[in-house]
Amino acid sequence: MDILIYGTVNSIVLALIAVGFTLVYGVSRIPNFAHGALYVLVGFLTWSFINDLKINYLLAVTLSLIISALLGAIIYRWVLIRLRGMATSEIIASFAVSLIILEGLRMQGIGGFKGFIGPYYILPPFIEGKMRIVGVLIDFQRLIIIGGGLAIVLLLWIFTHHTKVGLSLRAIAQDERAALMLGIDSDRAAVIALSIGSALAGLAAVIILPLGNVTAEAGYKVLIDAIAVCIIGGLGSWAGAVLASFVLGFAMIISTALFGAVWEKVVLVGAIILILILRPSGLLGKQKELEERV
């Protein structure tokens, strides 16, 4: 029972982290290596708004998410737009942005800035307290992760399937050239995708981070998690990302329960290797098949 509940929580944590990454990749074919950095940045921004500026919690979260979305758009408009189609350069450039953000957060000394280092940075949970579900003790924040994660995936599905902008994003994702010929601006679509993707990274942060404290190092871990989920699910495939989150989420919890916590990362990386050998396009990826069809 423990495994079922904590496996579900862990799976949804992964899904929350990955869904923004996969949205950006699906629409613009850009692997946004700044994804983890935006996640951490939103954590620190929210913390600063609450503790330094004494802003109301909800307002602080909203502000941080808006900043994150704007940053996503800026990263595309100023940096990535010049590198479209060059995958390696996109990775290097977005990882550079990631380094600037993450190491910038840790930097000390400029203008009396002490750097976000140490265990003091804790976001408050939405609701304090714990409860028992079928004998397992679980805190409310983890329940919020489950509810919030499901709600976000559902909202995203509605957005992409039943709105005009969502439809044009899907059109670009499926075939950029055809979409161009039907009058869709691919740069505009990419800006929208990066804004939403970055806001989703931030949303994941404010939901997940109250479980522990905020550290800059978490940015790299989140990035690796997101990439692992997307590779295993099939790059750009949403259903694949959600499925892979559950496969990985449970695999990590089960291996931790059976062999100890160090095995968590082994499972994660091992799963990537396994999937690349058995099914290189991922569980639900279509890229390979499409290439073969043409």
Next chain:
Amino acid sequence: MDGEALLQVKNISKSFGGVKAVMDVNLSLFKGEILGIIGPNGSGKTTLVNLITGFVRPDSGEVLFKGKKITGIQPHKIANLGLTRTFQIMRPYHSLSAFKNLIVPLNSPRVRRSRGGRLGDRDAVAIDILEEIGFQRDAYVPYKTASSLPLGYLKRLELARCIAMGPEIIICDEIFSGLSMAEIATMVPVLEKLEMEGVTIMMIEHRLRELFRLVNRVIVMNFGEKLAEGIPEEVMKKQDVRKAYLGTEVDNVGG
């Protein structure tokens, strides 16, 4: 055929590496006509289309649409100006229904502008277009995805998406290829109706017999250059055209 050309291609050239795909080509497309572009495989026809529609930037030369230079403009902007195309390898949205495939262009800035924000009848317009190109009612029920449609339908869907843009020019890149005579027979009236409505069409085609029934004028390309231009019957009589396009041995023109 008199008056200002709707589309003018001036001395356009493009090389890929050392290969000269299109060399110093000039052509004019006049309002309301159907122009055929023919030529053997690799003669630069599709590159020419890519140059006109902005997918490939020319090394030199320019394209004028209604007197305005469109070279260097992004493809989606050219499409929104009213110059659209089909793709030789069909590019329908496989996971979308035929109906949704049409909603995409019906949401484009061009269509929204021309309809003055009246989006209420958008779905009806999509159904009308599907009916016009001969989709049976059961073929376009929402949730039936394009990937389940047979080739003949996909080719027509490709054309339907262009029609949905409400374009002034449609460039058809081999929309007859791979189709049966019966399937072509269902597409011809659609093209004729477009011509009657004043839409200008440029057709790249290998199916000469079917093409020549539609076009007023034809341009022959070979090795990236314009080899000949004129009325189909006369052009096909020329010795160099027959040599390039059909081989010397063939004397049954038009097949």
